[in-house]
Amino acid sequence: MDLYRFLIERSRSSQRAVLALVLISGLSSGLMLGVVNAAAEMASNGKVELRVVVMFAAALALFVVSKRKSMSDASVAAERAIRDIRVAMAEKLRRSELLFVEHTGHGEIYARLTQDTSTISQSMPVIFNGLQSAIVVLAGLLYILFISFDAFLMTLAFLAAAGWSYMQRQRTTMRDLEVVIAKETEFFDSLGHLVDGFKEVKISHRKNDDVFERVSGVAVETETIMVRVVKRYTNHLVMAQTLIYLILAVLVFVLPSLEWSQPQTIMKLTAAVLFLVAPLETVQFAFHFNLKAQVALSSIRALEASLDRALDREDAGQPDPDPQRFAGFRTLELRSVVFRYPGAEHGFQIGPLNLKVVRGEATFIVGGNGCGKSTLLKVLTGLYQPQSGRILIDGIEVAPAALPSYRELFSCIFADFHLFDRLYGLSDLDPARVNGMIAEMGLAGKTEYRDGRFTNLDLSTGQRKRLALVASLLEDKPIHVFDEWAADQDPEFRAKFYDTILPGLRAEGKTILAVTHDDRYFGQCQQLVKLDYGEFVAVERPQGAL
Numbered sequence: 001m002d003l004y005r006f007l008i009e010r011s012r013s014s015q016r017a018v019l020a021l022v023l024i025s026g027l028s029s030g031l032m033l034g035v036v037n038a039a040a041e042m043a044s045n046g047k048v049e050l051r052v053v054v055m056f057a058a059a060l061a062l063f064v065v066s067k068r069k070s071m072s073d074a075s076v077a078a079e080r081a082i083r084d085i086r087v088a089m090a091e092k093l094r095r096s097e098l099l100f101v102e103h104t105g106h107g108e109i110y111a112r113l114t115q116d117t118s119t120i121s122q123s124m125p126v127i128f129n130g131l132q133s134a135i136v137v138l139a140g141l142l143y144i145l146f147i148s149f150d151a152f153l154m155t156l157a158f159l160a161a162a163g164w165s166y167m168q169r170q171r172t173t174m175r176d177l178e179v180v181i182a183k184e185t186e187f188f189d190s191l192g193h194l195v196d197g198f199k200e201v202k203i204s205h206r207k208n209d210d211v212f213e214r215v216s217g218v219a220v221e222t223e224t225i226m227v228r229v230v231k232r233y234t235n236h237l238v239m240a241q242t243l244i245y246l247i248l249a250v251l252v253f254v255l256p257s258l259e260w261s262q263p264q265t266i267m268k269l270t271a272a273v274l275f276l277v278a279p280l281e282t283v284q285f286a287f288h289f290n291l292k293a294q295v296a297l298s299s300i301r302a303l304e305a306s307l308d309r310a311l312d313r314e315d316a317g318q319p320d321p322d323p324q325r326f327a328g329f330r331t332l333e334l335r336s337v338v339f340r341y342p343g344a345e346h347g348f349q350i351g352p353l354n355l356k357v358v359r360g361e362a363t364f365i366v367g368g369n370g371c372g373k374s375t376l377l378k379v380l381t382g383l384y385q386p387q388s389g390r391i392l393i394d395g396i397e398v399a400p401a402a403l404p405s406y407r408e409l410f411s412c413i414f415a416d417f418h419l420f421d422r423l424y425g426l427s428d429l430d431p432a433r434v435n436g437m438i439a440e441m442g443l444a445g446k447t448e449y450r451d452g453r454f455t456n457l458d459l460s461t462g463q464r465k466r467l468a469l470v471a472s473l474l475e476d477k478p479i480h481v482f483d484e485w486a487a488d489q490d491p492e493f494r495a496k497f498y499d500t501i502l503p504g505l506r507a508e509g510k511t512i513l514a515v516t517h518d519d520r521y522f523g524q525c526q527q528l529v530k531l532d533y534g535e536f537v538a539v540e541r542p543q544g545a546l
C-alpha cells in the first residue's frame with residue numbers, strides 16, 4: 001500500500017480523479033468488447049444499427065482521453081517521485097551527523113538514489129497500465145457473466161488458480177529481489193574501489209585481478225538471482241496464458257456438446273476470452289514490476305530511516321545558523337570533554353580534555369599517529385558531539401541548539417579535505433582578487449578563477465592544499481583550522497605558511513588551530529598541545545613564542 005500511496009500522492013490529479021481515470025479507461029475498453037460483439041451479432045443478421053456505431057465511437061473516445069490522461073499522469077508522477085526522493089534524501093543527508101556519513105558506504109547512498117529510484121519510476125507507468133488492464137479483465141468477466149454463468153465460473157476458477165500459484169511464489173521472488181538490491185549496493189561499493197584505487201590496481205596485476213574478480217563476482221551473483229526471478233516470472237506468464245487457451249479449448253470443444261449452448265453464445269464467449277489475453281498479460285507484467293518497485297521503495301525507506309536516526313537534531317528544523325552569534329568571542333574552552341567513537345567494541349576515545357583557546361592566538365596540536373589529533377579537531381569544531389563535558393564560549397556553555405551557529409566560527413582544511421570546483425557559500429567575489437591570491441600561492445598558470453569556478457583541479461597534493469587555503473582565506477571566518485596543512489609543501493611554502501600567513505591571520509585577529517609536526521616553527525604558536533592516546537600530556541607556551 002505504501003507504494004500506491006506514494007504513486008498517487010505524486011500524481012498531478014487528486015487521488016479520486018486518478019482512480020476515476022483508471023476506472024473509466026478500463027470500463028470503456030470493456031464496453032468496446034460488448035459493443036463489438038453486439039455489432040458482430042447484428043452483422044450476422046444483416047444490419048448493424050447506427051446506435052451501436054455511435055456507442056463504439058463514444059467508448060473509443062472515452063478510452064483515448066482517459067488512457068492518455070492517466071498514462072501521462074503516471075509518467076509525471078514517476079518523475080516527481082524520483083525528484084522527491086532524491087531531494088528529500090539529499091536534504092536528510094546534509095542534515096545528518098558526520099559520523100553517520102563517514103560510516104555509510106557511498107555504494108549504499110548511490111544505489112538507493114540511482115538504481116532504486118529509477119526502478120520505481122520505470123515501474124509506475126507499468127503499474128498504472130496494469131490497474132487499467134485489471135479493470136478491463138473485470139469488465140470482460142462481467143460480460144462473460146452476462147452471457148453465461150457457467151462460462152463465468154469456469155473462467156474465474158482458471159484465473160483464481162493462476163493467481164493462487166503466483167501468490168505462492170511471490171514471497172520467494174520478493175526475498176530474491178531484496179538480495180539483488182543488497183548485491184547492487186555491493187556492486188557500487190566494489191566499483192568505487194576499482195575507480196578510487198585505480199593507481200594501486202593498475203600497478204599490480206594480482207590486485208587488479210582480485211578487485212576485478214570481486215566486481216564481476218557480484219555482477220554474476222546478481223545475474224544468477226535475476227535469472228531465477230525472470231524464469232519464475234516467465235514460467236508463470238506462460239502458465240497463465242496456457243490456462244486461457246485451456247478455457248478457449250473448453251469453450252470450443254466442450255461447450256458445443258452441451259445441450260443448452262448456442263453457437264452464437266460460444267462465438268461471443270470465445271471473443272470475450274480472446275479479448276482477455278492481452279490485458280491479463282499486462283496485469284501479470286504489472287504485478288512483477290509492482291514487486292520490484294515495492295522492494296526498491298522498502299530499501300529507500302530503510303536508508304531514509306537510518307538518515308532519520310542519524311539526523312543532527314541540532315541542525316534539523318532549526319532556523320538557519322547565525323554566523324555572527326559567536327563571532328565576537330574572546331575565549332573558547334573544552335571542559336572535561338570526552339568523545340568516543342561508537343559501534344566498535346573498543347572504540348577510540350579522547351578525553352577527558354580541558355583546553356582554553358584565546359582569540360587571536362595560535363594553538364598547535366602535536367602527537368604521534370593515531371593519537372586523536374584529527375578527532376580532537378572534529379570535536380573542537382562541533383562536527384562530533386562529545387558524550388560528556390562541555391564546550392564554552394566566553395565561559396558560557398554552547399547549548400546543543402546553538403551548535404550550528406558555533407560551527408560557523410570555523411574554516412577548516414582537514415587532512416582529507418574536499419576541494420570544490422566552485423567557491424560555494426561565497427558571493428560577490430572579485431575574480432581579480434581571487435586570481436591574485438591564486439598567484440600568491442604559486443598557482444598562476446596552473447588554475448584560474450573564471451566564470452565562478454576554478455578552471456583546473458588536477459593539481460599536486462601541495463597545490464590542492466594551497467588552493468584550499470585560498471578558499472579558506474576568502475571565507476573570512478574567525479577561526480582557521482589546519483590539519484597538517486604544511487606537510488605536503490616545499491620548504492619555501494612551508495616557511496611562508498608559518499612565517500607570513502599565520503602571523504598575518506593573527507594580525508587580522510584570527511584564531512588558529514593547527515595540527516603540525518614542524519617543531520622548528522613551534523615559536524609561531526602561543527599554545528602547544530601534546531596529545532598521546534587521546535589525552536593531553538602537555539599544554540604549554542613554547543619557548544620563543546611571540
Ligand SMILES: Nc1ncnc2c1ncn2[C@@H]1O[C@H](COP(=O)(O)OP(=O)(O)OP(=O)(O)O)[C@@H](O)[C@H]1O
Nearest residue numbers: 102341348367368369370371372373374375376415
Ligand atoms: N570515523 C571513525 N570511526 C571510528 N574510529 C575512527 C574514526 N576516525 C578515526 N578513528 C580512530 O580514532 C583514532 C584516532 O584517529 P585520528 O585520525 O584522530 O588520529 P590522528 O592523531 O589525527 O592520526 P594521524 O596523525 O595519523 O592523522 C584512530 O585509532 C582511528 O582508527
